[in-house]
Amino acid sequence: MIISENVSLIYPDKTQALFDVNLEIKPGELVYITGPSGSGKTSFLKLLMGMEFPTSGSLSVLGETINKSNYGNIQNLRRKIGPVFQEFKLIQGRTALENVMMGMRFLGIKPKLMKEQAHEALEKVGLGLKKYSKVENLSWGESQRVAIARAVARKPLLILADEPTGNLDYDNAINILKLLKSFREEDITVIITTHATHLINNEKDAMFINVYKGRITAERKGLAV
Numbered sequence: 001m002i003i004s005e006n007v008s009l010i011y012p013d014k015t016q017a018l019f020d021v022n023l024e025i026k027p028g029e030l031v032y033i034t035g036p037s038g039s040g041k042t043s044f045l046k047l048l049m050g051m052e053f054p055t056s057g058s059l060s061v062l063g064e065t066i067n068k069s070n071y072g073n074i075q076n077l078r079r080k081i082g083p084v085f086q087e088f089k090l091i092q093g094r095t096a097l098e099n100v101m102m103g104m105r106f107l108g109i110k111p112k113l114m115k116e117q118a119h120e121a122l123e124k125v126g127l128g129l130k131k132y133s134k135v136e137n138l139s140w141g142e143s144q145r146v147a148i149a150r151a152v153a154r155k156p157l158l159i160l161a162d163e164p165t166g167n168l169d170y171d172n173a174i175n176i177l178k179l180l181k182s183f184r185e186e187d188i189t190v191i192i193t194t195h196a197t198h199l200i201n202n203e204k205d206a207m208f209i210n211v212y213k214g215r216i217t218a219e220r221k222g223l224a225v
Helices: 041-049 068-080 095-100 111-124 138-154 170-185
Strands: 004-009 014-024 030-034 056-061 081-084 158-162 190-196 207-212 215-221
Touching: 004 041, 014 041, 014 215, 030 041, 041 056, 041 081, 041 095, 041 190, 068 081, 068 170, 081 138, 095 111, 111 138, 138 158, 138 170, 158 170, 170 190
Parallel strands: 030 190, 030 207, 081 158, 158 190
Antiparallel strands: 004 014, 004 056, 207 215
16 A cells, blocks of 8 residues: 655755655555654655655555656546645635535546535535535534545545644544544545644554654554554
């Protein structure tokens, strides 16, 4: 699924975001990446999406090597990934359903099937009754669910969620995490970055990776590190 060997990432301004990252994530796993803001969590997700390329080392995601020379295949890889980033990027003036469908517009799916999958995704995230609501009329938590629906509607093999509980109260945050975890039942690998470790302290069936200043400082299954 994901194999990272001695991966480092240095941005053009010479900032080193990641140092010698080594890890393996198997299909269907639930992975939490923890660490303070600026530690390198989001940078790692960008590598997995092919939005950035390793400065050194090798990285493979769903069988595709992440490097500039493989850019054509990386574009196809992105079709198999459902991203949920901190900025929802929902389009104002459009409904929840329309926003989910727009997330599939470059996947080559026929319009009828696209609409069916968007309906199904909104039902899964508990927004079946609000599919025709304009997104500006939704709460923050509901907007987050639209973003998740947009990610899962494309039937991904991998979900990448970057701080999905930010700006949510405790109850809504727990519900969002439960929702994301539920997709493992469909054999989807789910990777979640968070600095809110108090929300995952009781997790047992997961891999926990802690990142500090671009380095992995802990990695194990079981309770949160």
